[in-house]
Structures are given as structure tokens and as C-alpha cells.
Amino acid sequence: MYMFDKVLERLGALGYCYSEEKDKALIEEEMGLGEAYILSACNLGFIPKVLEGIYIDIVCGRFLEKRLLDGGLGQEELSGIVESITEGDVTVRYESGKELSEYEKAEKLIRSLTDRENELTANRRFRW
Numbered sequence: 001m002y003m004f005d006k007v008l009e010r011l012g013a014l015g016y017c018y019s020e021e022k023d024k025a026l027i028e029e030e031m032g033l034g035e036a037y038i039l040s041a042c043n044l045g046f047i048p049k050v051l052e053g054i055y056i057d058i059v060c061g062r063f064l065e066k067r068l069l070d071g072g073l074g075q076e077e078l079s080g081i082v083e084s085i086t087e088g089d090v091t092v093r094y095e096s097g098k099e100l101s102e103y104e105k106a107e108k109l110i111r112s113l114t115d116r117e118n119e120l121t122a123n124r125r126f127r128w
Helices: 002-013 020-042 049-069 075-079 102-114 117-122
Strands: 085-087 090-092
Touching: 002 020, 002 049, 020 049, 020 117, 049 102, 049 117
Parallel strands: none
Antiparallel strands: 085 090
16 A cells, blocks of 8 residues: 555645545556556566556546546646646746636646657666
8 A cells, every 4th residue: 555655745846635535446447457558568567666666646636638538627626736846856847928728737737747769768677
């Protein structure tokens, strides 16, 4: 349950209010899919410590994307999600001249969480 708690912590930091009743099953499903995706992409047998943060971001991004697509992210959940985020080397900013809708902001956040191919490529193992 360690990683589940880390996913919930990250979702909370992004402004999402977790509801065990409606979110737990989807988060667990995305955790399994995210793990399979990383293990397959990197040809690994387990997720190493260096990829745990990326795993958590991918799970959160995919979860938020599904909640957004099924209409489960209402205006009140989107409003707290992001205006600007800087974490490590990743920065999410929005054009100051263009006003983005809450939906567009959520899409940009989701893309920043799930588009992690460079980090995965750096941790890829050769297949023989």
C-alpha cells in the first residue's frame, strides 16, 4: 500500500480530492496498467527506485485523464488543480496572453504527468 499512499499524496498535491468510494478501484487499475507499461517499456522485472516518481506521475496522469473523459472532474475539482507547477526538472506554465479554460489546464497537466518517454528511455534495458 506504500505506492497507493504516494499516489494519493501526489493527487492531493495536484488539488484533487480523493473519494475512496468512487476513486479507489480506478486508481488500483491504473497502478497495475502503469506498472505494466513501465516494465514493458524498459524491459525490467520490477520498478527501480529511480522510476518510482515517474510511475506515480503516470498513474496520476492516467487517472485524471480517465476522470476528465468520463465527466468525473467537475469545475470544483478542476479549479484547484494547477496554475503553475515546478517539480524537479519538470515545469508546467501557461501562456500569459491566452486565457485557458479549466479543461485545457487539466489537459496540459495530464500531458506533463504522462509524457515521460525521455526518462523511460534513459532507464531502458536491452533485450537479447
